Amino acid sequence: MENEHLIDLIHVSKDFDGVKVLDDISLYIRKKEFVTLLGPSGCGKTTTLRIIGGFETPSEGQLLFEGRDIVSLPPYKRRVNTVFQKYALFPHLNVHDNIAFGLKIKKTPKAEIDRRVEQMLELVGLKGYGKRRVEALSGGQQQRVAIARSLVNEPEVLLLDEPLGALDLKLRKEMQLELKSMQQRLGITFLYVTHDQEEALTMSDTIVVMRDGKILQIGDPKHIYDEPANAFVADFIGESNILSGTMIRDELVAFAGSEFPCVDFGFGSNAPVDVVVRPEDITLVGEDVGQLTGTIRSVIFKGVHYEMMIDTGSYVFKVHSTTMQPQGSRVGLSIVPFNIHIMQPMNAPRNEKEAQDSAV
């Protein structure tokens, strides 16, 4: 049962007045899974969520729920509930009545409504807030009411559309952990939409990276961070140095004017590639022993580490290190083969100079 697909999107596309917002999306969600749709604004992640919620109809493709096509099913007949971006709490109802709304519509007996609402208030840490006006609550509290209002209906899937977007950093981190533990305790499938890569990495079982209405990569957080499918994913998930390089032969790549041993193979010889190196994977060594040498242009203290911009002449590398080197000093850079990520170039060359290079 664990691996059973709960929701399948099969070749789903969506046009808005001729503009393609979703372009042939295929994706499945398993029971009890925490899936995050991650991408910059306008990538189609919210549209995907709204299609599953029933607020948009796909222009093409199928949406299956437990194997049955539900495209024509109106939202009120779907066994999913949505936590809206700005909560969309009912301003004319108090906290209790907001949470009880779905149960009242289903004609649940009053005693049971009261019992389940109380239970929910306790779960989201708002015991005793039932009689308050929703407008008198803080953003974080409104957020909890919105979650309680959905969860009380015991949906198969909870859809969350950037639910933490309006909260400050500290509260957001708290709520991330709380949401994750809630999901594990209740055993409900979560489909979560965010543009915050850290949020996605913290909470998800599976991350779906999207851009321009397409899915770029699906995988668990560690896989996506360590093995980004292309330069965009690498750039979007965490910080990266992204360079154009040439695969000289298997396990040897040239970039930034030097040759580096790496672990990748199968790209052919003298093939143009994208090279991604995480800032924390570059080691600072003595000038004479580095694979590259450069001058430190700037040093910023970031708390856990220093962020240094190091100019090697052909590229300015971003380097994270716990030891500081003074600005202006010459250093050597060293990268172990395992930390050099080679990928197929995603787009046309990024600037004219590179265009000439690859034309040669």
Place this chain on the structure above:
Amino acid sequence: MQFNSSMPWWSYLLMGAGLLAFIALVAQSIWRHRGVHRSLFASPYTLWMIVFTVLPVVLIAYYAFTDSAGGFTLDNFRAFWDSNHLMREQLRSAAGDEVAATVVRGSVNIDTLVYSLWMAFLCTAICLLLGYPAALFMADRQMKLGATIVVLFIIPMWMNFLLRTIAWMSLLEDTGLINQLLEAMGLGKRQLLYNQGAVLLGMIYNFLPFMVFPIYTSLSKLDPRLSEAAADLGCNSWRTLYKVIMPLSIPGVISGITMVFMPSVTTFFIPRVLGGGHTQMFGDLIEAKFLTEGNWNVGSALSLVMMLLILISLSILRKADPNGEGGGIA
């Protein structure tokens, strides 16, 4: 007593005092802020208010509580609930108590007021029944027609109110368009003009936009996500309408009710043109007291009674919309 024919002598004093107070206010503002402060820009409006709103109300109150000689009296109000009172008093002094006692007690004024309130109530209720669905339709983002309907509602308002009402006269009269149509269809002519129905029609026609627009405004301000949330939680469209959309549009409804009910109670032109004098409303009565009978004192008293009624109904409505979210005058 040469002032009495138009305005009492002290009204000139009052006007002078008002002007002086205004000048003092402006001077104080300049002095306190040592230059032109933003509040100074309100002074033309303040002057306007003093001359054309405050003074007339003061004068109406004065006339309501005085007799034709300028002495204090409550007889004008007595004339409201006993309209033959003055005639009876005149008879008493001319022919004695016995003759005076034959004059009937009772009030045509109260009957007219009740009738006016009833007509205004009918007009408001029908406007609400017609206006709410219209506003709902106009505010629906998925209806491309909505914007067109808004324009269709606005266009007649560009035309003068009197012209619009007179236009109805030519539509409804015996040889009018509608009767011609009825005849052509073999249904025969009908008396459409000069009855209660015609007056009601004219009122609804003229006041309907005042119901539609406040409701439209409050509906289009609603977050569309609220309807989606209702659907998400199990509401079909009807339930969404009466569980979420209707409760949240109450401010607009209250504003609409106020804006239709008030002019409906006080209207005097519509019943005169379309009712042909067969149906008198309270506005007609007041107008007649002032312009036909020349009895400013009783006219003022009747006006005050109506103002009081409107104030009471406004304060009741305000209770239902404490934040004034409807954006109307309530």
